[in-house]
Amino acid sequence: MYEFRCGSPVCRTSFTAPDEDALMIEVARHVAARHRIPKPTKSLVQFLKDNTIREIPSTAKTG
Numbered sequence: 001m002y003e004f005r006c007g008s009p010v011c012r013t014s015f016t017a018p019d020e021d022a023l024m025i026e027v028a029r030h031v032a033a034r035h036r037i038p039k040p041t042k043s044l045v046q047f048l049k050d051n052t053i054r055e056i057p058s059t060a061k062t063g
C-alpha cells in the first residue's frame with residue numbers, strides 16, 4: 001500500500017493506492033485538477049515521489 005499526502009500548504013489532500021504506479025496515476029490526476037499542472041515535468045514527478053508518497057508496510061493480510 002502506498003500513501004500520498006499533498007505537500008502544498010493550501011491543500012491537505014491524501015489518498016492511498018495498492019502500488020506505486022497506481023498511486024502516481026492518481027497523483028497526476030490530482031495535480032492536474034487541483035493544482036492546474038496537466039503535464040508535470042520529470043523533476044516534479046521525482047520531487048513528488050521523494051516528498052509526498054510513502055510505502056505503508058502491510059503487516060496483516062485480510063482474507
Ligand SMILES: [Zn+2]
Pocket residue numbers: 006007008011012013030034035
Ligand atoms: Zn494538492
